[in-house]
Amino acid sequence: TDLLAPAESATSAALSNGRRSGVIYLRHPSEGWRKSPGYRLLRNYPHKGRRIDLVKLLTEEPGVKHVYAKKDANTVLVASQEGEAEIQRDPEDRLRYRVVKGNDPLGYGEETEWLTEEEWLKASYDSEYPDAAVQIPLLFKSKLAGDIFLNAAPGWDFWEPWDIPYPRLRASHGGLTREEMVTFLLIRGPGIKQATIEYGRITDLYATLARYLDLPPTSHGTERLLS
Numbered sequence: 001t002d003l004l005a006p007a008e009s010a011t012s013a014a015l016s017n018g019r020r021s022g023v024i025y026l027r028h029p030s031e032g033w034r035k036s037p038g039y040r041l042l043r044n045y046p047h048k049g050r051r052i053d054l055v056k057l058l059t060e061e062p063g064v065k066h067v068y069a070k071k072d073a074n075t076v077l078v079a080s081q082e083g084e085a086e087i088q089r090d091p092e093d094r095l096r097y098r099v100v101k102g103n104d105p106l107g108y109g110e111e112t113e114w115l116t117e118e119e120w121l122k123a124s125y126d127s128e129y130p131d132a133a134v135q136i137p138l139l140f141k142s143k144l145a146g147d148i149f150l151n152a153a154p155g156w157d158f159w160e161p162w163d164i165p166y167p168r169l170r171a172s173h174g175g176l177t178r179e180e181m182v183t184f185l186l187i188r189g190p191g192i193k194q195a196t197i198e199y200g201r202i203t204d205l206y207a208t209l210a211r212y213l214d215l216p217p218t219s220h221g222t223e224r225l226l227s
Helices: 054-059 116-126 132-139 202-213
Strands: 012-016 021-026 044-045 051-052 062-070 075-079 081-091 094-100 148-152
Touching: 054 075, 054 148, 062 081, 075 132, 081 132, 094 132, 116 132
Parallel strands: none
Antiparallel strands: 012 021, 021 148, 044 051, 062 075, 062 148, 075 081, 081 094
16 A cells, blocks of 8 residues: 555556556646546646656657557557557447557558458457457456557566566566467367357357356347357
8 A cells, every 4th residue: 555645636546457557547737536637638738847748758658659648539550650540430340540640559450341240350360459440449348448458568577576477477468460360279168169260259159158047148249150
């Protein structure tokens, strides 16, 4: 508890979600912690008599690869030292990625078509950031989500000396690079079809379990395994 400042004097709170992903909460300059500052203030935040573009400031940190911020209900910003892009969602729940400043931060191209979440998974699976156009907006879905999310640069994470000590730590997780996002599963059981599934999401496993147990399909997953 000695690491925490009193809420009335603190202007920000930061934590690590899986070491390679960082979350920042900002205090609203006039409303306090009761209200999120919103995107415009993130780009023009008052601090010690001056205004700071927090998104730009964070992209300049050597350990930060990407900065994510929610622009509005249907748009999320992806920023890096190289440039900025938007992930937009339309009324049909399709997603589009387009570069709005500088170079492409995710390597998806200047502007994509509107794609469903399933189409995005297939289209981006072999990229450096598979499924990122779907996963990044989901970070902001919760009412308790942070104001800014960070994706660590290669070779960096957001571990602090006061965290659980790992003197011989050789790995980390929580980021959106291909080596962190892609793995394999070997599955066998009643009703499981004999097949090689080209791609999927971890959340799809819940959809399979729900169908096994005759539960409502309330998860974000897609059932892929049962015959």
